[in-house]
Amino acid sequence: MARAALLDAAGHPTLRFAGDTVDFDRRLGAVDGLLTLRGRSAPLTLRAERFGCYTHPLLQREVCGGDFDAIVELGRWGLAGAAAEQALADRVRLRIQVEALQP
Amino acid sequence: MRPPARRRHRCAAALLVAAAACARAEPVVYAIDPEHTRVWWEVRHFGTSTQRGRFDDVEGRIAVDRDSRQGEVSIRIATASVSSGLPALDRMLRSDRFLATDAYPSAYFVATRLAFDGGSLAAVRGEFTLRGCAPRASRAAVKLRCSARRAAATSKPRCVEASTAAPSHCPSSPTPCGC
Numbered sequence: 001m002a003r004a005a006l007l008d009a010a011g012h013p014t015l016r017f018a019g020d021t022v023d024f025d026r027r028l029g030a031v032d033g034l035l036t037l038r039g040r041s042a043p044l045t046l047r048a049e050r051f052g053c054y055t056h057p058l059l060q061r062e063v064c065g066g067d068f069d070a071i072v073e074l075g076r077w078g079l080a081g082a083a084a085e086q087a088l089a090d091r092v093r094l095r096i097q098v099e100a101l102q103p
Numbered sequence: 104m105r106p107p108a109r110r111r112h113r114c115a116a117a118l119l120v121a122a123a124a125c126a127r128a129e130p131v132v133y134a135i136d137p138e139h140t141r142v143w144w145e146v147r148h149f150g151t152s153t154q155r156g157r158f159d160d161v162e163g164r165i166a167v168d169r170d171s172r173q174g175e176v177s178i179r180i181a182t183a184s185v186s187s188g189l190p191a192l193d194r195m196l197r198s199d200r201f202l203a204t205d206a207y208p209s210a211y212f213v214a215t216r217l218a219f220d221g222g223s224l225a226a227v228r229g230e231f232t233l234r235g236c237a238p239r240a241s242r243a244a245v246k247l248r249c250s251a252r253r254a255a256a257t258s259k260p261r262c263v264e265a266s267t268a269a270p271s272h273c274p275s276s277p278t279p280c281g282c
Contacts, residue, residue, distance in 0.1 A: 052151045065151040097152040 065099030156187035
């Protein structure tokens, strides 16, 4: 996936996701934002599978985190042809594990 | 000249036996492709995120007879190939507290019970041997695979005993029991 044909890691060393719309109806449901891949931005929704907070027993700080799931359709970032060349499907499932600490 | 009736009958029976033998297809054997095979694990952390990792080094064979819906699966996992993305966690997982990869370099999955749903494979029930031990639930498969010994009445899992005559589908003789 790191080949120039797909991620072009040398030319574009980072992916970026910026979410600004949070669906929080009693519990976190989803985060809508923009995913920037190879310099091209397109909307992406991260669906929250679970989200919660706890106090870290050693650090005594609040930690929040959970699991998020999204489907990236490579064609929307101009990568459908490159994926097909590698015998890869257009749909890529992202499974994100994330935890964040309060300072 | 026509053969006697009895002889014709015998020929027909022989043909039927031959046809039955043809219908019983031989299992097709596949070797695991190491470039496209990984074993992932997932474990919940503090009830929030799911921490994931994988075993990268997997080898083995799968034999399937689609007509008779039977087969065998025999997989070896190199325990030291565990990779979580966090080197400090990988070192802890390889240590004696968890996988003990020096003493137990391989984990095994061996199965001979394949369940089909329609024409597609739905489940493979077998025995997973980790640190030389297989849990209580897989006792039947343990017996099938090598040899099993009833552990003393403790909460410890039953262990796979090294067998002097391991069946040919065993990837290799299990390491001596250490649990």
